[in-house]
Amino acid sequence: MSEPDPKVTAQIDSAKRWRDELRALRAILLDTELSETVKWRNPCYTYDGGNVAMLYALKDCAAVSFFKGSLMSDPNGILLKPGENSQASRWMKFDEGQGVGQMEPILRAYVEEAIELQKSGAKVDFKRDEPLELVPEIQAVLAADPEFKAAFEALTRGRQRGYNLTIGGAKQSKTRTSRIEGYRDRILQGKGIHDCICGLSKRFPRCDGSHKQLKT
Known part of the structure; x- marks a missing residue:
């Protein structure tokens, strides 16, 4: 299990929305080889210095974003583009209807795939x-x-x-x-x-x- 970053703890504890979802998502990400830090004002998870995933508290949901999500297989068809022009990142969203608990096995599999992509040195072909x-x-x-x-x-x-x-x-x-x-x-x-x-x-x-x- 990775070492928690106190800055992330403070940030999540003070979150005004989706606090429970963020805590649950964080626990899953920490239960991996990833290192936790803060980048761009959000909890970020890296492997050997390379960005793998990030947590977000959005207005309508909590989300896990994968930096190389466009390269992931996504067998469940649940990864979404954060924006129309997003070439690399993809995210999974969680709200009251789609809780972290019920999606945990799938999320863990996706996180492991994202880690393996980072280990392999795979790169997104930006157009x-x-x-x-x-x-x-x-x-x-x-x-x-x-x-x-x-x-x-x-x-x-x-x-x-x-x-x-x-x-x-x-x-x-x-x-x-x-x-x-x-x-x-x-x-x-x-x-x-x-x-x-x-x-x-x-x-x-x-x-x-x-x-x-x-x-x-």
């Missing part, structure tokens, strides 16, 4: 060269504003995708247009949505998030 289908509002601004177009096209594909997903997540066209205007300064400065002026991402371990953010 980074696929054309990015931009939302119409971004396309319109690119066509009308040469400065914006040059700056946007100079961004990395990941940053372009981040803006496209965030802007496209708005239901109304006027909101999408407003978001583009709000992110304009970031884009012109070559920054991603989560970048600080220091050049590091808020998600990057060395950035403490205390730097002044570009206005949105």
Whole structure:
């Protein structure tokens, strides 16, 4: 059994929702070869330094996410994409209707498969060269504003995708247009949505998030 991380204990004990489910899921993950830590503000489980699984307390459920879930066999057809564009990660969800106890044998089998994938060195073939289908509002601004177009096209594909997903997540066209205007300064400065002026991402371990953010 792996050593519990006190930070995870405190985090789960203070969880406002799905506390019992998180505790049960954690017990299963600790009863393996995985090491427990905190990454991206969530309990994370690693093998030999490589990320294998992560716990989440979502609004409507608790979830276990597998970093290489797209490579797993999923004989029960229960692994879901966290987002439409997720290429690697897949998760299992647990709520009152689908409790951890009744799913424990299946979950244990899935966790073991995820560990074996990590041991084998298997890698997800990310399709980074696929054309990015931009939302119409971004396309319109690119066509009308040469400065914006040059700056946007100079961004990395990941940053372009981040803006496209965030802007496209708005239901109304006027909101999408407003978001583009709000992110304009970031884009012109070559920054991603989560970048600080220091050049590091808020998600990057060395950035403490205390730097002044570009206005949105």
